[in-house]
Amino acid sequence: MSTAVRVGGRVARLTAAGVITVTDEAVPVAGPGEALVRLTACGICGTDVHAYAGRPANLPITLGHDAAGVLVDSGQRVTIDPTIACGVCVYCAQNRPQLCRDGGYLGMTCEGTMAEYIVVPSDNLVPLPDEVSDIEATVLxxxxxxxxxxxxxxxxxxxxxxxxxxxxxxxxxxxxxxxxxxxxxxxxxxxxxxxxxxxxxxxxxxxxxxxxxxxxxxxxxxxxxxxxxxxxxxxxxxxxxxxxxxxxxxxxxxxxxxxxxxxxxxxxxxxSRGGAGTYPRAVELVRDGLVRPAPVVSHKFALADTGEALRAVTAPGNTVLRAVLIA
Known part of the structure; x- marks a missing residue:
């Protein structure tokens, strides 16, 4: 079964439409089959923008699903496949975890990556080679x-x-x-x-x-x-x-x-719902220079300024292409 995603440290939560609340919380502890990741960068996706603007969501929630981080116990750089799946249902058995009835998606149906620390299932981790920067990893x-x-x-x-x-x-x-x-x-x-x-x-x-x-x-x-x-x-x-x-x-x-x-x-x-299971290939395409995602990142903000970042992205007439939060 999938485990509950948990966040801690500095956390930016959507508490109401257009309202981000930043708090400092206890760092979660990883259990069996889980990993604790210190997040270093998080991209702001169109889905985050829609939720911030008022599209129905389970509130409060920590948004974000495009991220880079470091495993606390080893220092390995990683990104996270945001599709959380139970691993045992009929859809998981067909290798269609994005349709798992008991699963979820980071920042949409469970806690996301606009935080300093996150605990996720170890199976969702994807190693990042040195050739792929944290910024690139937020646009995978x-x-x-x-x-x-x-x-x-x-x-x-x-x-x-x-x-x-x-x-x-x-x-x-x-x-x-x-x-x-x-x-x-x-x-x-x-x-x-x-x-x-x-x-x-x-x-x-x-x-x-x-x-x-x-x-x-x-x-x-x-x-x-x-x-x-x-x-x-x-x-x-x-x-x-x-x-x-x-x-x-x-x-x-x-x-x-x-x-x-x-x-x-x-x-x-x-x-076509997400891209569960394809993140290792996505990393390879960036590593090999076949896809160059970094140029679409036009603005950077500190995690503490998540509210400011989302206001900038949603402001009428804005020219922000894509913003990234730096933890």
Whole structure:
């Protein structure tokens, strides 16, 4: 069975929508099958932003799931696979821990990594080589998500490995790098200019999503990945899809794909929830220089300033690409 995630030391908790409370608490003790990690850096993900802005969550909760740290008992640098699973249910037996009914996800359904110390199951630890910095380790989830999308494609094939990514935020930029590393010719669609500039600086083909043309059926089936978690992003993903295309939804958008459209154009639409089990490969891609996540980090804050960091990220008109908390 999975163990309870526990945090301590300096802890930044979401106690109400838009309210972060920072406290100093006892450092938890690791039991059998667990490890105590001193966290050194934590990325602020779009999921954290949504929870901070008021999306329903079990409050109070310590947000965060993209982190680097050091094992207290050995000094080994690690990151943490945020999917917590029981290990014995039907989904775990099928190697689908992200669907575990008795499991959880750091910072969403259990305590997360916006803290100084955390106790997690030892099986969730992933060693970090010297070539992967703490900052890079806080942006591994987009790589893991992309790897899981490719896993979920299964028997679906395209005449050519052509993909469109809707949303050019940190998730879209790093996910696109991962697709390119696996041979996919990929176009990113993003409405905000500062994000388009960041994507182009990363060497990506980025277009203004407000001017996107429909997909050309002559191109054959395409892979479309919707990362924006917006109704407009869902509409664009549908518009870009050609007959026979596959659409991967990795953002929780307030909109649905039309079943008549799915049927009429024989689309494959699937959800891709996290990237459990893919973190070792994500680390390797960064270590080998095939994916470069660090440039999407535009701002750094101290853990004690978590509230300030989230206010900056959610401020109207802000140009923060991705912020990282340094413990």
């Amino acid at each position: 989830e987009p790589i893991a998500v992309a790897l899981h999308v490719l896993e979920r494609l299964g028997p679906w094939t395209a005449a050519q490995q052509q993909a469109h990514v809707v949303g050019g935020g940190p998730l879209g930029i790093v996910l696109t790098q991962t697709l390119i590393a696996h041979g996919w010719e990929t176009v990113v669609h993003e409405p905000q200019e500062h994000r388009r500039e960041a994507g182009r600086a990363a060497g990506l083909n980025v277009r203004d999503s407000t001017k996107a043309d429909p997909g050309d059926p002559a191109d054959g089936p395409l892979l479309i990945v919707e990362t924006s978690a917006t109704a407009g992003g869902v509409a664009l993903a549908s518009r870009l899809a050609t007959p026979g295309s596959a659409i991967a939804a990795v953002g929780r958008a307030p909109a649905d794909f039309a079943t008549a459209d799915i049927l009429g154009r024989e689309l494959t639409v699937f959800g």
